[in-house]
Amino acid sequence: MIKLEDFHRLISPRPTVLVTTVDEKGREDVAAFSWVMPVSFDPPLVAIAIGPNKHSYWNITRINEFVVNIPTEKMLEKVWIAGGPWDPKQSKIEKAKLKTKPSELVRPPRLADCPVNIECMVENARKAGDHVIVIGKVVKIHVKEDAIDERGNLKVDVVRPPLHVADNLFAFPYVTKSV
C-alpha cells in the first residue's frame, strides 16, 4: 500500500523549473522545483511550494525576487545537480556549468541555456504544512524564438522539458494533440 505522504508521486509528471536566486552579498543559487503552478492571469502569478529549510527559500524571502527558468531535456544532468544541496563553498550554478545572463528587472540572474526565463517579484508567501507556497508576480518574460509557437505556447516537442515523477525519475512523453 502506498503511504498517504507519497500521494505526490501520483500527481505526476510535473514540469520541473530551475529557480535562480541571490543573497544580500550577491551570491547566486539555483535549485530544481516541480511543485510549481500558474495561479492567476491578471496579475500574472506563479506559485511554488518550497521547503523553508532550502537555501532558495532563504534568498527568496530576503530579496523578494527570483527567476523561473525552463530547462530542456539536454539539461537533465544540470537539473539533477541543481536539485542537490546548497554548498557554501561552491555555487551549484558553477558546479552544473550553467551560463547566466543578467535579468532586466530583478537581481537574480537568468539561465542562458534555458529557452524561457520568467522574472518574478514575491507577492506573498503562505505556510502550507511543511512547505511554504511562495507566490511570485511575473514582471518580465524572455523566450527564445524557436521555443514557442505563434500563440505563445511552449513547443514542448522541441524544448522537451524534463517532467518530474519523483526522486530521480523524469518523463519525456511528448506528443501534442489539439481538441
Ligand SMILES: Cc1cc2nc3c(=O)[nH]c(=O)nc-3n(C[C@H](O)[C@H](O)[C@H](O)COP(=O)(O)O)c2cc1C
Ligand atoms: C526535479 C526536482 C524537483 C524538486 N522539487 C522541489 C519542490 O517543488 N519543492 C522543494 O522544496 N524542493 C524540491 N526539490 C528539492 C530541491 O531542489 C533541493 O532540496 C535543493 O537542495 C534545494 O536547493 P537550495 O537549498 O540551494 O535551495 C526538487 C528536486 C528535484 C531534483
